[in-house]
Amino acid sequence: xxxxxxxxxxxxxxxxxxxxxxxxxxxxxxxxxxxxxxxxxxxxxxxxxxxxxxxxxxxxxxxxxxxxxxxxxxxxxxxxxxxxxxxxxxxxxxxxxxxxxxxxxxxxxxxxxxxxxxxxxxxxxxxxxxxxxxxxxxxxxxxxxxxxxxxxxxxxxxxxxxxxxxxxx
Amino acid sequence: xxxxxxxxxxxxxxxxxxxxxxxxxxxxxxxxxxxxxxxxxxxxxxxxxxxxxxxxxxxxxxxxxxxxxxxxxxxxxxxxxxxxxxxxxxxxxxxxxxxxxxxxxxxxxxxxxxxxxxxxxxxxxxxxxxxxxxxxxxxx
Numbered sequence: 027x028x029x030x031x032x033x034x035x036x037x038x039x040x041x042x043x044x045x046x047x048x049x050x051x052x053x054x055x056x057x058x059x060x061x062x063x064x065x066x067x068x069x070x071x072x073x074x075x076x077x078x079x080x081x082x083x084x085x086x087x088x089x090x091x092x093x094x095x096x097x098x099x100x101x102x103x104x105x106x107x108x109x110x111x112x113x114x115x116x117x118x119x120x121x122x123x124x125x126x127x128x129x130x131x132x133x134x135x136x137x138x139x140x141x142x143x144x145x146x147x148x149x150x151x152x153x154x155x156x157x158x159x160x161x162x163x164x165x166x167x168x169x170x171x172x173x174x175x176x177x178x179x180x181x182x183x184x185x186x187x188x189x190x191x192x193x194x195x
Numbered sequence: 196x197x198x199x200x201x202x203x204x205x206x207x208x209x210x211x212x213x214x215x216x217x218x219x220x221x222x223x224x225x226x227x228x229x230x231x232x233x234x235x236x237x238x239x240x241x242x243x244x245x246x247x248x249x250x251x252x253x254x255x256x257x258x259x260x261x262x263x264x265x266x267x268x269x270x271x272x273x274x275x276x277x278x279x280x281x282x283x284x285x286x287x288x289x290x291x292x293x294x295x296x297x298x299x300x301x302x303x304x305x306x307x308x309x310x311x312x313x314x315x316x317x318x319x320x321x322x323x324x325x326x327x328x329x330x331x332x333x334x335x
Contacts, residue, residue: 038228042228042229045221046263047214047221048263050267050268062273063197063271063272064272068273070260070267071275072263075229075231075256076229077230078230078231086231087230095234095245097240097241097244101240101244101245122255125280125282126255127277127279127280130275130276133275190246191248
């Protein structure tokens with residue numbers, strides 16, 4: 027995920043925390059958060075992934091005036107754009123998300139304005155009984171704050187599968 | 196409420212239920228909040244007729260996010276220094292997930308105590324859906 031400007035906002039943190047079922051007041055209640063060790067509202071550990079919202083080219087968001095591969099009344103027949111399966115760690119572009127790793131240099135808080143830069147990493151292949159040939163690709167995203175300091179390092183691995191994963195698990 | 200290195204032992208474990216009968220609506224909530232609108236997670240027509248899956252399924256990152264709540268409830272706010280997972284099986288609407296952090300090691304790093312955990316989230320059939328690790332600063 028590349029984003030020139032990812033403003034971390036309290037309302038976004040609230041929505042994100044709700045979506046993962048986390049009612050910890052440190053993500054929503056400023057007064058309660060002040061009394062915690064965090065000293066104020068912070069973002070949940072996986073929040074940085076929502077930098078997708080601020081990536082202008084993120085291919086898993088419908089864009090105004092452009093074809094979208096999800097269905098309307100019926101399937102549209104629009105093919106997915108080939109986007110790097112490992113970009114920013116989000117599985118997409120015909121792929122799934124295989125791994126995600128975060129290293130926290132500090133925790134995000136409202137008012138931070140981040141930049142996210144992504145570099146491609148390794149790629150490798152493996153045969154799988156459940157999904158045929160798997161092609162993995164890695165990417166590393168650095169999130170820096172308004173002072174240019176590294177706050178989170180994220181490493182994602184995406185996988186493209188030859189066929190849908192057989193999940194009778 | 197942070198953990199204390201003196202009181203932690205290798206093998207100590209903390210388990211929490213993440214979700215019961217996962218709702219499609221929660222998956223939609225996660226799509227909206229995270230910005231990942233891949234139709235595989237919310238569009239049943241696309242997912243069954245085009246992509247060939249039996250139904251929509253949760254974003255791996257939703258399970259990682261829910262698992263993160265188990266971790267932060269255990270280690271305390273703003274204490275995590277590392278957190279990583281592999282997505283080992285899909286999570287479907289209707290799934291019930293339980294997650295466990297197990298102390299693997301307690302180490303010193305730059306004069307601070309760091310606890311290292313194995314992290315595992317399983318579904319109602321005992322199948323591991325997320326497998327990983329976390330590290331957190333703990334008190335002496």
